Amino acid sequence: MNDTEENSPGIKTPKQLITVLFAAFVFPITIIVLLAQVASGGISPDENDPALSGEVIAKRLKPIGSLMFTSALPQAGKQLTREADKAQTVAVSGDTDKVETIYSASCAACHASGAAGAPKLGDKQAWAPRIKSGSDALYNSAIKGKKAMPAKGGNVNLSDVDVKAVVDYMVSKVE
Numbered sequence: 529m530n531d532t533e534e535n536s537p538g539i540k541t542p543k544q545l546i547t548v549l550f551a552a553f554v555f556p557i558t559i560i561v562l563l564a565q566v567a568s569g570g571i572s573p574d575e576n577d578p579a580l581s582g583e584v585i586a587k588r589l590k591p592i593g594s595l596m597f598t599s600a601l602p603q604a605g606k607q608l609t610r611e612a613d614k615a616q617t618v619a620v621s622g623d624t625d626k627v628e629t630i631y632s633a634s635c636a637a638c639h640a641s642g643a644a645g646a647p648k649l650g651d652k653q654a655w656a657p658r659i660k661s662g663s664d665a666l667y668n669s670a671i672k673g674k675k676a677m678p679a680k681g682g683n684v685n686l687s688d689v690d691v692k693a694v695v696d697y698m699v700s701k702v703e
């Protein structure tokens with residue numbers, strides 16, 4: 529066998545060296561990189577993928593719970609409610625702050641301005657004839673609704689006790 533022959537074994541020329549290097553390193557490494565890409569589903573995430581949208585990722589990373597402090601509860605510690613709405617239902621007659629809060633949230637929309645013919649808070653003339661019919665009649669109107677006024681001022685989360693307390697508060701403003 530002639531040693532100078534082109535396809536003789538052994539590395540003789542720079543061209544052969546490059547071929548060997550390519551076969552030994554570059555080619556297998558390329559294969560490994562490609563396989564890794566197939567296994568990981570590609571390296572560039574699809575921006576339109578809904579599973580990768582900012583909101584979804586934020587949800588996945590979200591802590592399990594969140595702590596809420598509420599000073600609005602009269603028996604804080606004993607009774608923890610998540611919704612601010614429900615906090616209103618624990619109002620007790622005589623708890624003025626609470627009653628005023630409920631009034632502002634559920635009744636003032638009409639009773640502060642006299643909207644829809646509502647007797648205004650503090651308007652003696654408007655309230656006098658109504659008060660004559662007695663507390664029970666007023667409670668009943670407020671709880672069940674009357675003409676333009678929806679039951680409980682539209683806030684069904686309020687307990688009857690709460691509504692009565694607010695009626696007492698409204699009446700107290702014209703006495």
Ligand code: HEC
Nearest residue numbers: 634635638644645646658666669670675676677680681694
């Ligand atoms: C959507 C407007 C509206 C809201 C909200 C509302 N009211 Fe009224 N309220 C009225 C109107 C209108 C009247 C007068 C009804 C009538 O006699 O024609 C009225 C009348 C009353 C009366 C007198 C009832 C009677 O028999 O004469 C009381 C008491 C009363 N409201 C209490 C409340 C309380 C308590 C709340 C909140 C929990 C409330 N209202 C929320 C519109 C409203």
